[in-house]
Amino acid sequence: METRPITREDAALERALDLAARGTLAGGNPRVGCVLLAADGAVLAEGWHRGAGTAHAEAAALAAVAPQDRARLVGATAVVTLEPCHHTGRTPPCSRALHAAGVARVVHALDDPTPRAGGGAAWLREQGVDVVTAAEAGLRGELVTRARELLASWATAGLRGRPWLIGKTATTLDGRVAAPDATSRWITGPEARAHAHEVRGQVDAIVVGTGTVLADDPALTVRTPGGPAAPRQPVRVVVGERPVPAHARLRRGEGEWLHRPTHDLAAVLGELHARGMRHVLLEGGPTLLTAALRAGLVDELHAYVAPVLLGAGPGAVGDLGVTTIGQALRWRTTSIRRLGDDVLLTALRTREGKC
Structure with missing residues (x-):
């Protein structure tokens, strides 16, 4: 031919x-x-x-x-x-x-x-x-x-009036996000964490729940490989009715932060879209990610998997209402990348990939 x-x-x-x-x-x-x-x-x-x-x-x-x-x-x-x-x-x-x-x-x-x-x-x-x-x-x-x-x-x-939402997980081989005593630093290695900061630097906002703030006290800033904060910082957004502690690290970082005392993640995303934000990263724990998945709000998954086994501890996702394999949320893998000893799997939601 x-x-x-x-x-x-x-x-x-x-x-x-x-x-x-x-x-x-x-x-x-x-x-x-x-x-x-x-x-x-x-x-x-x-x-x-x-x-x-x-x-x-x-x-x-x-x-x-x-x-x-x-x-x-x-x-x-x-x-x-x-x-x-x-x-x-x-x-x-x-x-x-x-x-x-x-x-x-x-x-x-x-x-x-x-x-x-x-x-x-x-x-x-x-x-x-x-x-x-x-x-x-x-x-x-x-x-x-x-x-x-x-x-x-x-x-x-x-077109739909809501930001593109990336859901991030960092888990062990057996799907755990923390040990039974709630410790989670660090499941993944430095290469995976550096890549996660690159992704943070590409989005308009990072969203977490109040549970993550209270348990981990994250800064949610973008840091360069050498350690200092990057010049541009995404907006840090906390969702949940519990108050953000006065000493929380995310209050002190460069750039803007918001607290929305609600469990309505869709409404928060609508507000962010109205402010001109089109790409948002969800770094909340299992509770917020599960709620986002059940509501069909997650468009893309970034799953960092480390060659670590815990055998117990909280999983990355909670109850999605799935009772049989035919109801499973299906995703389409778009890339698999090795980051040091860890692996990053990136996937997009299929039409059937919703609860």
């Missing part, structure tokens, strides 16, 4: 996806990459969105064009992982910036599904710009799939 040759636009979209993956999940904005091609197919510049309040990918790429090459923007092609935005937020619309620069063609992997930012493609077409999706341009299907996977959590959160 004849294989279609890789075009310059294929290569540009693949590069744009690599760039987009450098962006952060935090901040409420999608991760987007852009590559600008001159009329002769040469790469003029590239850019990606580095986080809320910074230039969008298209604007970053336009700004990166060398002064001697700016005239070559007239008639150029912008290859972008997501449809250019057409609204004014903390930054101007990318659609207008591309048109003002003289870009004649825009190829985007996916349409923007959000009413607020969408519409850039239609507006550009009205100005006479040739705008096509990657599928319409005949680009490789796996690139579109990769773009969809890159943006899935952000798009899902925006």
Whole structure:
């Protein structure tokens, strides 16, 4: 069977996806990459969105064009992982910036599904710009799939009005999160803990229950490998009716913390979404995680498993109401990664994966 040759636009979209993956999940904005091609197919510049309040990918790429090459923007092609935005937020619309620069063609992997930012493609077409999706341009299907996977959590959160929720567990081989005397530091090794801090640094908020605060007194900050706190800290959120002690470590860390004296996790997540948060990490103990699973609120699982056996002690999850194997919550494994002696299994909820 004849294989279609890789075009310059294929290569540009693949590069744009690599760039987009450098962006952060935090901040409420999608991760987007852009590559600008001159009329002769040469790469003029590239850019990606580095986080809320910074230039969008298209604007970053336009700004990166060398002064001697700016005239070559007239008639150029912008290859972008997501449809250019057409609204004014903390930054101007990318659609207008591309048109003002003289870009004649825009190829985007996916349409923007959000009413607020969408519409850039239609507006550009009205100005006479040739705008096509990657599928319409005949680009490789796996690139579109990769773009969809890159943006899935952000798009899902925006469309349903609730943040993408990651549930985290750190257990022994026999599923224990602590010994019978409640000690739990440390089940996992330093590599796994360092990775957990990387994940913390990628989310907008970390949610725990009051039980975890009272039992473990966590700081819930993001720390760098050397130990000091990272410059940007997610919001620390405590859910539960019991008060947070005045001496609690999470009160003293850098950044904002919140206490919501309720057991309604869905309402808390709705509030966080209203504040612009799209990615939230649930680090609460078995009680809060079980409640979130029973309510169908967990979208992604990060299960750190250590080669340790306890034989007794609390498990990672409580009663889910499952009485037969046919009722089991099913998840789809997306990756398995070794971290020192430990293993991280990442999984996404299937349609059947809810109580």
